[in-house]
């Protein structure tokens with residue numbers, strides 16, 4: 001079913017990522033002493049690194065796979081906005097950002113000593129954007145929609161993906177006949193009704209049904225219970241080392257086992273799944289085929305330390321031995 005030539009079909013697609021943009025900041029150094037002020041280590045700073053996070057990491061995955069990615073989201077009126085802007089530009093990602101003076105640019109700062117994280121500092125505001133900011137986001141979305149082949153709602157529940165904005169994006173997808181893929185974080189999945197596919201991990205599925213979900217039978221039951229609220233949206237449950245399972249109308253369909261043989265770093269695998277799945281759908285592949293491609297891409301990122309994106313050449317190489 002999959003062929004390396006298929007990977008070429010993913011190139012050049014125009015994809016909008018609407019959601020919560022973040023900066024992942026790494027302050028690396030060494031600890032040689034305890035602070036005289038309090039019983040805490042003092043980090044002697046050596047290097048500072050900024051990476052694209054949240055919705056911006058999904059866009060980064062899309063761009064690395066050869067797509068033309070445009071992010072639509074909010075930033076603060078601060079230094080973080082300039083840092084994010086520079087990182088997006090370096091990654092060749094187009095930005096339709098709206099400045100929200102009421103919040104900081106979302107930033108997660110890790111203090112790393114000798115390779116070990118010793119603390120994390122989050123700078124963010126998690127309330128829904130105001131009416132004026134939501135209206136500006138709607139305008140930004142309209143500008144980005146021109147010529148778009150797919151839309152991703154990359155929702156980290158920081159306030160950008162309001163019910164109205166989700167509706168705007170999903171309706172636009174239907175009107176233009178392009179797929180809308182949702183990486184959900186809100187409890188109420190009815191916000192994402194009529195999207196093409198919603199991709200919760202197990203924790204997100206548990207929140208949506210308000211009880212623990214572990215076994216396949218429990219996942220089946222959760223999918224069945226959520227189906228009416230999704231109004232036709234497919235559900236792709238990503239299950240970590242257990243791979244991913246697709247539901248349509250509450251009925252279990254295709255399952256793809258995890259592709260990874262070695263696992264080093266699973267952070268960001270979900271973003272890689274969403275990006276690859278979206279490009280597969282944008283290229284006209286069936287969900288069942290696009291999810292196989294997404295699984296192979298996830299298998300590559302989890303087997304590596306550091307980077308969290310996949311190139312077309314790497315994906316094509318992973319497709320080749322998987323045939324037959």
Ligand SMILES: Nc1ncnc2c1ncn2[C@@H]1O[C@H](COP(=O)(O)OP(=O)(O)OP(=O)(O)O)[C@@H](O)[C@H]1O
Nearest residue numbers: 201238239240241243258260266268269270271298
């Ligand atoms: N431990 C693992 N072993 C093998 N494959 C894995 C592992 N963890 C994740 N994967 C692969 O990555 C896919 C997505 O992972 P997961 O279900 O953890 O998503 P997620 O929780 O949304 O990730 P993220 O932390 O990026 O948000 C899985 O379906 C699987 O293909």
Ligand SMILES: [Mg+2]
Nearest residue numbers: 183201270271
């Ligand atoms: Mg995720």
